[in-house]
Amino acid sequence: MKRRLILFSLFLVLTLVIAACDDDNSSGDGVGGGETLDGEFITILTGGSSGVYYPLGGALAKIYSDEGAKANSQSTAASAENATTLNQDKAEVAFAMGDTIADAVEGIDSFDEQGPQENLRAMASLYTNYMQVVTTQDSGIETVDDLKGKTVAVGAPGSGTEISAKRILEAYDMTYDDITEDYLSFSEGVEGMKNGNVDAVVISSGLPNSGIMELDTTEDIAIVEIEEDKIDALSEKYPAYFSTSVPADTYDSMEKDANTIGVRNILVTHTGVSDDLVYEMTKTFFENIEQMRDSHNAAEGIEIEKALDNLPAELHPGAKRYYEEEGIEVD
Numbered sequence: 001m002k003r004r005l006i007l008f009s010l011f012l013v014l015t016l017v018i019a020a021c022d023d024d025n026s027s028g029d030g031v032g033g034g035e036t037l038d039g040e041f042i043t044i045l046t047g048g049s050s051g052v053y054y055p056l057g058g059a060l061a062k063i064y065s066d067e068g069a070k071a072n073s074q075s076t077a078a079s080a081e082n083a084t085t086l087n088q089d090k091a092e093v094a095f096a097m098g099d100t101i102a103d104a105v106e107g108i109d110s111f112d113e114q115g116p117q118e119n120l121r122a123m124a125s126l127y128t129n130y131m132q133v134v135t136t137q138d139s140g141i142e143t144v145d146d147l148k149g150k151t152v153a154v155g156a157p158g159s160g161t162e163i164s165a166k167r168i169l170e171a172y173d174m175t176y177d178d179i180t181e182d183y184l185s186f187s188e189g190v191e192g193m194k195n196g197n198v199d200a201v202v203i204s205s206g207l208p209n210s211g212i213m214e215l216d217t218t219e220d221i222a223i224v225e226i227e228e229d230k231i232d233a234l235s236e237k238y239p240a241y242f243s244t245s246v247p248a249d250t251y252d253s254m255e256k257d258a259n260t261i262g263v264r265n266i267l268v269t270h271t272g273v274s275d276d277l278v279y280e281m282t283k284t285f286f287e288n289i290e291q292m293r294d295s296h297n298a299a300e301g302i303e304i305e306k307a308l309d310n311l312p313a314e315l316h317p318g319a320k321r322y323y324e325e326e327g328i329e330v331d
Contacts, residue, residue, distance in 0.1 A: 206298025278318025
């Protein structure tokens, strides 16, 4: 009888130890009490199929799905559309250009009619977008001034690229009155150049851009430089802009580095997404960053140490919690 009592006591102790271990494991895997991405519906807004957001969004959807979420990526007209869609609580995450999100938060330019998109919140600063004014070496276009009288693909109406195109012209005291503007997407603009219907195309993307690479197989391309003083004037007015360059080895037929405007790409969410879910999405994103890098070269520039650089919107509390846990100083 005494031996049975001892064995029973040992069994109870062992049961309690196993239960405690289970509790520790469940709370360590998730957020505040064991929540994970299991069963969460996550829609990720990207951009056109020839842009960088498209493969990145597909990779992120797979990462979230592998963690148990019901995740999908949607092709869109990119930054401006993504901002308004998120602000209306019609998706959970989006890729967007920092200058477009800054405009959205302030309610200026393409957001004049809608007003400030006050629900937007930043999750992470990702990589640099390079403003690429692309033409061919035999076009005779060597400077922005040379675009006068030319047909220029400026991006979809109201898109982040189109807004940037206007601002570049503005820096040179030019408007659409000085060019023939054509509201074409990246891929449409490149196709127009192939057909001889377009003289130059404005593309804002990571490096390299697949559309430019495709054009580079049939034409000797050139990236039109933007002078440093023009960039300084633009960055003073639009703080999301900064000076950078497209390296000569980015595209096969480039002959030299091209000075241009840089702007950070941002992973964005909104106030309607819970703190716990944003925490888990941010954590999962950075813990699987190699998969993102494998999806496109532009993602090589994504580093957690730069996740708070040039954020154009307030940081979401869920993302803030993750960065603080990782020892990233949050202002």
